[in-house]
Amino acid sequence: MLDILLLIVGVINIFVIFTLLWGLKNYLLEYKNAIDSQSVRQELLIVKKELSKKIEDLKSLLSFKESCFIGIGGGGGNIISHIKEIDAKHRFIYINSDLQALSVKKSNHKILLQKDTNDNLGCGGQVQCAQRLVDDRAKKRVEKMIKGYKDIYIIASLGGGVGSGATPNVVRFLQDIGKDVYLSVTLPFEYEGKKRMDVAKTALEELQSIIKHINVFDNNEVLKEITDEGIDATFKKISKNMYLDLLKNR
Ligand SMILES: Nc1nc2c(ncn2[C@@H]2O[C@H](COP(=O)(O)OP(=O)(O)OP(=O)(O)O)[C@@H](O)[C@H]2O)c(=O)[nH]1
Numbered sequence: 621m622l623d624i625l626l627l628i629v630g631v632i633n634i635f636v637i638f639t640l641l642w643g644l645k646n647y648l649l650e651y652k653n654a655i656d657s658q659s660v661r662q663e664l665l666i667v668k669k670e671l672s673k674k675i676e677d678l679k680s681l682l683s684f685k686e687s688c689f690i691g692i693g694g695g696g697g698n699i700i701s702h703i704k705e706i707d708a709k710h711r712f713i714y715i716n717s718d719l720q721a722l723s724v725k726k727s728n729h730k731i732l733l734q735k736d737t738n739d740n741l742g743c744g745g746q747v748q749c750a751q752r753l754v755d756d757r758a759k760k761r762v763e764k765m766i767k768g769y770k771d772i773y774i775i776a777s778l779g780g781g782v783g784s785g786a787t788p789n790v791v792r793f794l795q796d797i798g799k800d801v802y803l804s805v806t807l808p809f810e811y812e813g814k815k816r817m818d819v820a821k822t823a824l825e826e827l828q829s830i831i832k833h834i835n836v837f838d839n840n841e842v843l844k845e846i847t848d849e850g851i852d853a854t855f856k857k858i859s860k861n862m863y864l865d866l867l868k869n870r
């Protein structure tokens with residue numbers, strides 16, 4: 621009799637344990653599904669955000685009619701070349717005193733700032749050298765190349781000689797002849813030294829006093845963003861942001 625009772629209790633125990641395990645399994649399954657759908661939802665939200673940003677960028681790009689971009693100095697030239705890769709329909713004018721830097725640009729619109737004294741080199745950080753190079757001959761060439769364009773977009777990297785020295789003079793000239801000028805500039809990396817930063821800040825102050833539309837990008841932000849893609853890809857992203865921000869300012 622006792623044997624039968626123990627058997628029944630045993631069977632009941634097994635049944636209870638089995639039921640508990642079954643319930644636990646279902647609970648864990650539901651928990652896993654909930655986590656899965658939550659992370660899927662989060663991923664979808666991220667994709668949705670990225671997609672809407674891309675659509676906005678695309679809309680801006682499509683609404684941007686053919687315009688005229690001028691890149692001044694080494695950095696300015698690099699940045700407008702990046703923009704050309706994104707949207708080649710514009711006119712891209714390269715201005716530099718460095719013949720070697722200009723010669724690698726594939727364009728019919730290049731202006732070499734020259735005087736007998738500078739040997740077609742860059743200005744080596746000398747702002748006054750670049751200021752003097754924006755002479756009447758250079759201005760005439762600029763005027764000829766921008767003919768037909770009302771809005772002019774200028775891009776320069778401040779801190780070197782050409783970008784910091786020539787840009788204010790080019791801006792003044794364009795405004796004097798009645799053009800609407802939009803400017804985007806970069807500030808140098810801190811590791812390039814205080815002297816470069818001081819040159820850049822002095823140029824920026826001068827530019828801010830003569831032009832209303834000016835966007836400033838700090839190259840030090842580039843360092844924070846560098847991923848496995850490397851510095852070139854990051855520079856291209858910055859150039860693209862400069863381009864899109866100029867569109868917003870019009
Ligand atoms: N964002 C960005 N910044 C750049 C790039 N190339 C140079 N720079 C920055 O631009 C600053 C000025 O350098 P350049 O533009 O080469 O100088 P420059 O105006 O040609 O003047 P020089 O001194 O005469 O060569 C540098 O100190 C860098 O911080 C670029 O491709 N992208």
Ligand SMILES: [Mg+2]
Nearest residue numbers: 693694718742
């Ligand atoms: Mg240079």
